[in-house]
Amino acid sequence: EDQVTQSPEALRLQEGESSSLNCSYTVSGLRGLFWYRQDPGKGPEFLFTLYSAGEEKEKERLKATLTKKESFLHITAPKPEDSATYLCAVLSGSARQLTFGSGTQLTVLP
Amino acid sequence: DTAVSQTPKYLVTQMGNDKSIKCEQNLGHDTMYWYKQDSKKFLKIMFSYNNKELIINETVPNRFSPKSPDKAHLNLHINSLELGDSAVYFCASSQETYGGDLPQHFGDGTRLSIL
Numbered sequence: 233e234d235q236v237t238q239s240p241e242a243l244r245l246q247e248g249e250s251s252s253l254n255c256s257y258t259v260s261g262l263r264g265l266f267w268y269r270q271d272p273g274k275g276p277e278f279l280f281t282l283y284s285a286g287e288e289k290e291k292e293r294l295k296a297t298l299t300k301k302e303s304f305l306h307i308t309a310p311k312p313e314d315s316a317t318y319l320c321a322v323l324s325g326s327a328r329q330l331t332f333g334s335g336t337q338l339t340v341l342p
Numbered sequence: 343d344t345a346v347s348q349t350p351k352y353l354v355t356q357m358g359n360d361k362s363i364k365c366e367q368n369l370g371h372d373t374m375y376w377y378k379q380d381s382k383k384f385l386k387i388m389f390s391y392n393n394k395e396l397i398i399n400e401t402v403p404n405r406f407s408p409k410s411p412d413k414a415h416l417n418l419h420i421n422s423l424e425l426g427d428s429a430v431y432f433c434a435s436s437q438e439t440y441g442g443d444l445p446q447h448f449g450d451g452t453r454l455s456i457l
Contacts, residue, residue: 266445266446268448273450273451274450274451275346275432275434275448275449275450275451276385276432276448277448278445278446278447281444281445317383319385321385328390328397328398329375329387329390329398329400330385330387330446332384332385332386334382334383334384335383
């Protein structure tokens with residue numbers, strides 16, 4: 233059974249204070265790892281897909297990386313508008329659906 | 343110009359009632375999904391339809407019945423609502439058939455509260 237664990241559960245940062253969110257996974261043959269952002273009262277918004285170890289993707293202040301066991305979402309010089317819950321999900325070779333982690337709630341203070 | 347839209351946004355009802363949630367996507371995708379998000383924020387797949395055909399049916403009580411009249415619509419009907427059905431239900435869509443690895447796009451959810 234595919235498993236996804238995200239840490240920390242919650243993270244408070246000062247504006248400009250860079251940090252990383254972690255997503256550890258156990259799957260039988262990774263087909264893709266997905267990062268989403270979810271704002272309160274909204275649905276998850278797609279950020280990145282990573283397919284193989286060593287792959288990196290960037291978007292504004294966010295950079296996602298992937299190893300064989302985990303993925304990191306690095307946030308550089310965050311702003312208050314980056315505050316949200318960040319969700320990680322995996323799609324394995326045998327599964328027909330995404331398995332989500334429980335998310336990291338990020339708060340960036342001005 | 344919402345890509346995936348769900349109605350209603352909020353649904354408050356009594357235990358034992360029957361209710362429906364509607365979902366429509368204008369992205370031209372061929373696969374649609376229903377997810378349940380519980381109080382701990384876990385998103386769990388319930389159903390998936392590809393071109394009106396059911397392809398994923400997780401362990402969900404048979405009180406839940408999805409219906410897809412066409413590939414742009416996926417509705418969820420729930421019979422005999424129970425307290426444990428209280429959650430946020432999300433519809434999603436993607437352009438991919440079996441075992442898709444393309445991103446799914448989500449609606450803003452329907453918040454179901456059972457009194």
